[in-house]
Amino acid sequence: MQGRVVSVLCLVLALAAAAAAASPVPAGAPVTDTVAYTIAVELAPSTHTLLATETIRWRNTASVPAPDLMFHLYLNAFASNRTTFMKESGGTALRSSAPVEDWGWIRITRLQLPDGTDLLPSLAFIQPDDGNPDDRTVARVALPEPVPPGGAVEIELAFEARLPRVIARTGWKGDFHMVGQWFPKLGVFGDGGWNCHQFHANSEFFSDFGSYRVTVTVPEGWKVAATGVLTAEETVEEGDATERRVTFEAERVHDFAWAAAPSSLVRIVEGEFDPARDLPRPWLETASRTLGVPAAALDLPSTRLRLMIPNEQAFLADRDLRAARLALAWYGLHYGPYPYPQLTIVSPPVGAMEAGGMEYPTLITTGGSRWLAFPPLKWTPFVDAVVVHEFGHQYFYGMLASNEFEQAWLDEGLNSYAEASCMSAILRDGLIPELRPWPGDPWATNRVGLAGMPLPPTVDTFSWKFRTRHDYFAASYNRTAVALHTLEGLVGPDRFARAMREYALEWRFRHPTGDDFRASLEGSIGEDLGWFFDQAIEGDAVPDWAVLSVRQRHPRAVRGWEWKDGAWVEVAAEEKEKADGEGDGGPWTVRVDIGRKGDFRGPVEVELRWDDGTTERRRWDGLGRWVRWRFDGERRLESVIVDPDGRWALETRRADNYWRRKPDRGAVHRRLWWTAEVLRALAGLLAPWS
Amino acid sequence: MAKNGTPSPRHGWATLLRSPRLLLAVWLVPVLLGLPFVLTVQALLAPVLGNLPADPAPGDLQLIVSGTLARSVAVLAVPVLLAVLGGWAWRVLWHAGIVRWRAWAAGRPQRLGELVGLGLMAWWRYARLSLVALVAAALVTGGIWAPATRLARDAVGRLDETTSVRIVLAAAALTAIVLLILWTATVRGLWELARPGRRSAALAWLRGLGGALRHPLASLGTLLAWAVPLLAVWAGSLAAVRALGPGIAGMAVLQLGALLTAACSIGLVGSFAPVTDLPPFPAPGQAARRTGAPVNKPQAVATAGETAP
Ligand SMILES: [Zn+2]
Numbered sequence: 001m002q003g004r005v006v007s008v009l010c011l012v013l014a015l016a017a018a019a020a021a022a023s024p025v026p027a028g029a030p031v032t033d034t035v036a037y038t039i040a041v042e043l044a045p046s047t048h049t050l051l052a053t054e055t056i057r058w059r060n061t062a063s064v065p066a067p068d069l070m071f072h073l074y075l076n077a078f079a080s081n082r083t084t085f086m087k088e089s090g091g092t093a094l095r096s097s098a099p100v101e102d103w104g105w106i107r108i109t110r111l112q113l114p115d116g117t118d119l120l121p122s123l124a125f126i127q128p129d130d131g132n133p134d135d136r137t138v139a140r141v142a143l144p145e146p147v148p149p150g151g152a153v154e155i156e157l158a159f160e161a162r163l164p165r166v167i168a169r170t171g172w173k174g175d176f177h178m179v180g181q182w183f184p185k186l187g188v189f190g191d192g193g194w195n196c197h198q199f200h201a202n203s204e205f206f207s208d209f210g211s212y213r214v215t216v217t218v219p220e221g222w223k224v225a226a227t228g229v230l231t232a233e234e235t236v237e238e239g240d241a242t243e244r245r246v247t248f249e250a251e252r253v254h255d256f257a258w259a260a261a262p263s264s265l266v267r268i269v270e271g272e273f274d275p276a277r278d279l280p281r282p283w284l285e286t287a288s289r290t291l292g293v294p295a296a297a298l299d300l301p302s303t304r305l306r307l308m309i310p311n312e313q314a315f316l317a318d319r320d321l322r323a324a325r326l327a328l329a330w331y332g333l334h335y336g337p338y339p340y341p342q343l344t345i346v347s348p349p350v351g352a353m354e355a356g357g358m359e360y361p362t363l364i365t366t367g368g369s370r371w372l373a374f375p376p377l378k379w380t381p382f383v384d385a386v387v388v389h390e391f392g393h394q395y396f397y398g399m400l401a402s403n404e405f406e407q408a409w410l411d412e413g414l415n416s417y418a419e420a421s422c423m424s425a426i427l428r429d430g431l432i433p434e435l436r437p438w439p440g441d442p443w444a445t446n447r448v449g450l451a452g453m454p455l456p457p458t459v460d461t462f463s464w465k466f467r468t469r470h471d472y473f474a475a476s477y478n479r480t481a482v483a484l485h486t487l488e489g490l491v492g493p494d495r496f497a498r499a500m501r502e503y504a505l506e507w508r509f510r511h512p513t514g515d516d517f518r519a520s521l522e523g524s525i526g527e528d529l530g531w532f533f534d535q536a537i538e539g540d541a542v543p544d545w546a547v548l549s550v551r552q553r554h555p556r557a558v559r560g561w562e563w564k565d566g567a568w569v570e571v572a573a574e575e576k577e578k579a580d581g582e583g584d585g586g587p588w589t590v591r592v593d594i595g596r597k598g599d600f601r602g603p604v605e606v607e608l609r610w611d612d613g614t615t616e617r618r619r620w621d622g623l624g625r626w627v628r629w630r631f632d633g634e635r636r637l638e639s640v641i642v643d644p645d646g647r648w649a650l651e652t653r654r655a656d657n658y659w660r661r662k663p664d665r666g667a668v669h670r671r672l673w674w675t676a677e678v679l680r681a682l683a684g685l686l687a688p689w690s
Numbered sequence: 691m692a693k694n695g696t697p698s699p700r701h702g703w704a705t706l707l708r709s710p711r712l713l714l715a716v717w718l719v720p721v722l723l724g725l726p727f728v729l730t731v732q733a734l735l736a737p738v739l740g741n742l743p744a745d746p747a748p749g750d751l752q753l754i755v756s757g758t759l760a761r762s763v764a765v766l767a768v769p770v771l772l773a774v775l776g777g778w779a780w781r782v783l784w785h786a787g788i789v790r791w792r793a794w795a796a797g798r799p800q801r802l803g804e805l806v807g808l809g810l811m812a813w814w815r816y817a818r819l820s821l822v823a824l825v826a827a828a829l830v831t832g833g834i835w836a837p838a839t840r841l842a843r844d845a846v847g848r849l850d851e852t853t854s855v856r857i858v859l860a861a862a863a864l865t866a867i868v869l870l871i872l873w874t875a876t877v878r879g880l881w882e883l884a885r886p887g888r889r890s891a892a893l894a895w896l897r898g899l900g901g902a903l904r905h906p907l908a909s910l911g912t913l914l915a916w917a918v919p920l921l922a923v924w925a926g927s928l929a930a931v932r933a934l935g936p937g938i939a940g941m942a943v944l945q946l947g948a949l950l951t952a953a954c955s956i957g958l959v960g961s962f963a964p965v966t967d968l969p970p971f972p973a974p975g976q977a978a979r980r981t982g983a984p985v986n987k988p989q990a991v992a993t994a995g996e997t998a999p
Contacts, residue, residue, distance in 0.1 A: 174849040265849060312851045350854075351846040370855045444749035451757055639743065646747025654750045655738035655758070663740030668732050671739060671751070673936040676728050677928060677944075679770060680720065683777035687955070688873035689827055690781040690820040 030509035032252040034059050035210035039183055042217040042243075043260055048101070048172040050161040053110075054183055057154045058147075061208075062191050065146035069155070070126075070189075070196035071139045072207075074181035075106040077199035078164035078171075082134035084127070085168070088201035088464060104164030104171060108139070108184055111157045117144060119155065129198045129464065137199040139184075159184055166348075169358035169365065170257075175265055176348060178355035178365065180257040181205075188403075188511075197405040202472040203463035204397070204404035204411065207254040209509055215247045218260045223268050224248075225308040225344050226258035227363045252339070252509065253361035254401055259308055259346045266349075267314065271305035271321040273343075278325040279333075280431060287333040290494045291501055300332040304342040309368070310349040316368040316383060319434065320345055323387035326431055330388075330422040334497060335395045335504035343391065357386050359393030366390060379437045381423065388426075389419040399508045407514050408472070409459045409537065413480020414517075418500075420446060420481055443485060443649060449478045451652035456540040459483070460514055482649045483536040486543075489647025490532070490602070491525050499524035535600050536650065544598030545642040546656035548626060551591045552636045586634035594642060595626040600650070607644040610635045611661075617644075637661060695964025696908045697878070699915040705788065705960025706953055711802040716784060717952040721945075723776040727769035734762050778820070783809040785880050785959055786816035792963055793884045812883075818891035819883055823876040826895070827869060834865050873917075874909040875899035877958065881965040901965060909962075916958035923950045 041052035060066050077085035080103065111120040125136040147153045161182060164171040170180040187196025188208050195206060216224050220235060220242040228250025236243050250256065279300060288295040305324055309317050324345060332338055344363040348355040356367030366386045371377045392415040396402070402410035420442035430436050457466060457475035466472040488496040503512075503520040512520070518533045535541035561568040594606055604622050609615045612635045620627050642657040651657075706713065738754050746754075759766065787809025791800065794808060809816075838861035845854035879891075879898030888894055902909045927947025934940040 174847075176849060310849075310851065349849045350851045351849045370851050441749060441752070444752045447749055447753055448756055451753060452760070639741075641743070641747075644747060646750060649749075652753055653757070654747070655741075655754045657750075658738075658741040658743070658746070660741045660743075663736070664742070665736070665740060667739040667742060668735045670936050672731060672735065672755070673931070673941075673944075674928075675731055676724055679724055679727055679773050680948075681924075682770075683720065683724075683774045686774065686778045686824075687781060688869070689823040689876060690778050690785060690816075 031061055032209040032509050033211065034061055034208035035186060036212075037183070037185075037210065037256065038213045039256075040215045040217075041183075043177060043179070045172075045175060045177065045219060045222075045260075048163045048177065050159075050163065050179070050182060052160070052183065053156070053158045055154065055156050056184075056186065057152060058186055059152045060147045060149055060189060062189050063149050064191050065148050065151075066143070066189050066194075067146040068140055068142045068194075069153075070187040070194040071108075071141070071184045072181075072187060072196060072199070072205075073106050073108075073137055073139055073184055074199045075104045075161050075163070075170070076136040078104040078167055079136065080134065082132075083137065083199075084130055084132045084135040084464075085137070085199045085201050087132070089469075090201075098165070102165035104162050106159055106161040106182070106184070109158045109160060111141060111155065113144075114154050114156060119143070127198060128196065129200070132198075135198050138187075138196050140194075157184060166352045166354040169355055171355070173349070173352035173355075176259070176261045176352045176355075178257075178259045178346065178348060178352065180255075180355075180358065180360060183256075185255070195403065195405075200405070200464035202408075202466060202469060204408060205255065206401070206403040206405055206511075209252055209254050209401065212250045212253060212256040213247065214249075214256055214258070215245060216258055216260065217243050217245045219262070220244050221264075222260050222262050223266050223308060224258060224260045225268065225306060225346050225363065227253060227256045227344070227361050229304075229342050250340075250362060253398070255361050257360035257363055259348075259355075259365075261308070261349075264311070266308050266310050269307040269309060269314075269317040269321070271307065271324075273300075273303040273305060273325045273328045275300040275302060275329070275332075279329045280326075280429065282429060283329060283333060283425065287497075290497045291334075292494075292498065298333055300329065300337050301339075303328055303338055303340070305345070306342060307345045307347065309345075309347040312349070312370060313347060313368045315373055316347065319372075319383055319432075320347060320366060320368070320387055322432065323384040324391060326426055327388045327391035327422060330425065331392055331395055331418065334421075334501055335418065336501065336508070338394060339399070339508075340394075343394070345387065357390060359390045359397050361398050362394065364390035364393070376437075378434055381427075381432075381435050381438055381440070384426070384432055384435065385419065385423055385442075388422050389415065392418045392422070395504055400504065401509070401511050402513065403511065404463070406462050407460060408463045408476040409480040410512065410514060410517060412476040413459065414484065414500075416446070416477045416481035417484040420485070443482070446478045446482050446485075447649060447652055449474060450482060450650070456542050458540045459537045479650075480537070483532075485649040486536070486647065487521075487529070487532055489645065489649060491527065495525050531602065535602070541600035542598045543600035543602065543648050543651040544596070544653050545604055545622070545648070545651060546595045546597050547640045547642055547659040548593035548595040549591075550593075550637060550640055550659050550661075552661070553589050555587055555589050555632070586636070588631075588633065588636040590631040590633075590636055592629045592631075592637070592640055593626055594620055594629075594640075596622055596624070597653075597656075598651070602648075604643050604648065605645070607639075607641040608637055609639040609641075611638050695966075696905060697912040697962040697964055698908070699912055699957065699961050701963045702912075702916060702957030702959075702961030705792070705963065706957045709788070709800050709956055709960075711800060712784065712788065712805060713949070713953055713956060715802060716956055717945075717949045719780050720773075720777050721948065723780065724773045727766070727773050730766060730769045734758055734765070779813075779817075782816045782820050783813055785809075786812040788956070788959060789816075789880050789884045789963075792960075793966065815883060815889065815891055816880070819876070819879050819895055822892050822895045823872065823879070826875075827872050830868050830872065831865055834861050834868065870910060870913065871902055871906070872899070874902040874913050877913065877962045878902055878909065878965050880959060881962050884966050898965075912961045913958065916954045916961065920951050920954035920958070923947050923954065 036057040038055040039052055041050050043050055077083050108123060111123060112118050119141050122142040123139050126138050126140050127135050128138060143153065163177065163179065166173045166178060170178055170182065185207060187194045188206055197203065212228060214226065216226065218224055222244060224246050226248040228248040230246060231249045232247035234245050236245050284295050284298060287298055305321055307317055307320055309320065324343060328338055340362045342362060346363065346365045347368050348365060350369050353367050356365050358365045366383060368383050372383060393411065396415040397411045404411050423442045426432055427435060427438065453474055457471040457479065459475045459480050461475065463472060466475065499521045502524045503517060506520060507516060514537065518529060522529050558571050560571060562571050602622050604620055606618045606620060607615060608618065638661050640659040735755065735758055738758060783806065787805040790808035790812055791805045838857055842854040842857040845857060875895060875898040878901045879895040882888060882897045883891060883894035924947060927944050930943040931940040934943060
């Protein structure tokens with residue numbers, strides 16, 4: 001491959017429009033045109049290298065001048081085993097012994113203003129998070145003149161990059177190339193300066209909205225899938241080689257990724273989400289009722305679907321597309337319509353699974369396997385849940401675009417909540433026939449994951465500051481999702497659904513923070529939720545309720561001396577015996593102690609079921625450690641259940657929430673008789689060898 | 691070498707019909723060995739599950755059961771090991787017993803105590819045979835899967851998933867066939883070990899393997915004639931319990947299934963009796979049975995203390 005730089009594509013700027021926009025943006029308003037990237041890139045498949053030119057036009061939307069620019073150079077995270085990413089990930093993703101071609105990097109070779117002022121000499125690598133001098137994932141360049149609030153700057157650059165062997169959702173494997181986090185990309189400038197974190201093992205991303213126009217050159221016969229929509233395509237002769245040049249454009253997005261592979265390896269399957277055909281009617285009716293919105297107002301637009309899938313897994317195309325249609329329907333109903341014309345799905349080959357399960361604006365990656373053609377793997381929700389999850393990121397990562405470095409839960413957690421809701425609905429309504437035998441429950445999976453934690457993590461923590469990688473996932477995904485499910489139970493599913501929809505619509509294209517999310521929910525629900533967020537998200541409190549004791553006795557007979565007519569009189573013998581009688585008949589004195597074993601304080605319902613067939617529900621504020629209730633009457637309790645509807649999904653120690661006067665002795669056999677058969681089968685495995 | 695008879699399910703039937711007490715034991719001993727596990731699960735979970743209503747809050751059952759069992763792994767390991775290892779030891783015992791009894795006293799009515807005594811005397815020898823079989827199965831399985839996984843992984847590395855799937859499927863099919871052959875070899879080995887003067891378990895197993903390879907159709911056919919119904923009965927009884935529920939009817943079906951699988955196990959071992967030079971069973975009611983005298987020459991049978999000729 002010759003070191004040929006692709007000719008620069010001219011970015012035509014409407015200078016008048018820029019001048020008109022030269023005023024700071026009101027705080028919190030949606031901004032979708034902070035930055036415009038025009039990139040021309042050529043992929044050299046044999047060396048897995050990129051050669052590119054890039055023009056960036058950036059507008060200062062803050063109220064302070066910007067004296068410099070800061071870039072993410074994410075691919076440098078894979079340059080050596082000493083980068084912050086590699087040190088934090090423990091090198092498991094890319095072994096230190098990996099051959100040199102497995103590592104990747106990016107280098108800016110030209111950096112200038114349109115008037116030719118060379119900025120490259122002032123480019124310097126900085127390490128704002130950890131000072132690791134071997135980490136070159138952030139670079140700073142000083143500008144000759146600061147960019148005033150509302151002002152804009154345009155810079156031109158050229159860069160070369162070597163993709164790593166596929167790692168952390170980017171790179172190559174064989175001829176398959178997933179090209180993500182691949183170009184010099186600006187951080188986010190605000191009144192406090194640049195927010196431009198290094199690439200960490202546990203973090204995802206944060207950037208401004210803008211437009212992208214990217215021209216990709218690949219060998220002829222290669223397929224390309226990318227963010228945005230295909231707007232131009234041509235075949236060019238380059239020396240004795242024929243190449244394919246395709247242009248993709250996207251608006252109102254904050255990143256751009258693409259995938260390329262030869263047609264011998266992958267194919268493109270086109271599809272469509274047609275709401276008239278693909279929107280499940282019961283979902284529309286339920287959503288309309290729950291959200292209090294007329295069905296007509298929940299109209300969804302149709303969306304083009306474009307799937308890149310390995311030829312060997314073509315049988316999974318229908319399943320991928322069906323899951324995408326269901327996700328478009330569910331998220332569209334509950335979080336507002338998907339506003340882009342197209343969704344692109346990339347299903348990497350099985351050897352490149354590291355590229356799977358990732359979100360980029362309007363492009364998601366999933367993952368399949370030929371084994372999914374055979375039961376019982378065919379009956380597992382692996383593919384469907386990943387498509388639903390990654391599509392869900394189009395909302396919480398794509399449009400809401402919170403700072404994932406600092407508050408990953410706003411994306412992964414809210415999306416895990418939405419994914420579990422959507423998958424529960426799909427499973428309940430049997431909308432994916434292959435999943436009908438699947439016994440799993442998405443909420444139970446999330447809760448069992450939390451139950452095994454040695455220490456409860458604090459959700460609202462910078463991504464790289466969790467104690468372990470497992471803590472990062474458990475906090476950002478499971479705990480957040482289950483906490484929101486708990487809040488849903490506590491405030492009621494309808495109110496919560498409306499609040500989530502309002503948040504998703506109100507904060508589109510506005511980069512909400514955790515405080516914005518809380519305030520939005522409080523506004524919609526009309527309650528102070530500080531007590532909940534402080535404990536569930538800002539704190540590490542764990543709820544744990546229990547029936548501490550239930551005592552049911554006949555009232556004590558009077559013993560000793562009785563005060564009668566101004567004198568002490570001995571209690572008569574027959575008086576003593578009367579109330580001490582045995583038997584099931586009343587009267588009864590009932591005493592119930594309910595306790596709070598966990599450190600999470602909050603209201604909880606208790607169900608009391610009496611032997612006369614009546615049931616009552618009491619509410620305890622859960623602020624103290626325990627509460628005692630006394631009842632005197634002719635009836636006694638059959639059962640007591642704390643949180644009988646399971647609203648406190650965050651509570652994972654549930655056994656002591658239940659009390660029965662007459663324990664069900666057959667319960668273990670009835671529910672677990674099959675464990676003895678499993679043991680018999682296990683023992684039977686030795687039978688042929690004895 | 692000694693002439694080999696051909697195994698046949700017919701011999702298994704004959705053995706089965708003459709072993710009603712053994713059938714009861716083969717059925718009930720594993721049930722008893724599994725009892726500590728059942729009781730442990732009961733003890734661990736009864737206090738929590740007994741308090742649950744018929745329909746606990748969503749997800750609670752999974753959380754409570756998985757949480758309780760996860761905290762009790764060490765406690766559960768003991769009854770699990772008892773059931774698995776005890777089951778193995780018992781199978782070695784009755785396999786040894788039935789072979790010895792068939793060789794020693796085939797004409798007499800079966801006495802369970804005698805059979806168990808014979809089995810105990812030869813237990814270690816038959817345990818060695820089992821260990822040889824286990825090691826052989828492990829070696830062969832490893833020998834197939836070590837290269838297969840490497841080849842499959844290489845194919846995945848070349849993004850050639852079809853080839854990797856084919857390699858795995860081929861390895862699975864090969865493993866199944868080879869393990870069936872090794873199973874046959876082990877059952878033949880049980881009887882080879884009853885030959886006069888044979889003390890080496892490894893040699894007996896190898897002779898069993900030789901026989902299985904020389905008579906593959908008769909050996910495998912006989913094995914499958916019992917093994918297939920055994921698995922079908924087990925799966926069928928589980929399906930029946932799912933349909934009937936774990937009440938009295940369901941448990942009765944489950945135990946009936948266990949009884950039938952025990953019968954299949956005895957039939958399977960008995961079918962390979964002709965592997966040795968033993969005479970066939972006399973028809974029921976013949977003289978030997980009435981007199982109770984051994985039909986076989988006792989000195990022709992290797993016993994635990996005997997030296998090789
Ligand atoms: Zn995610």
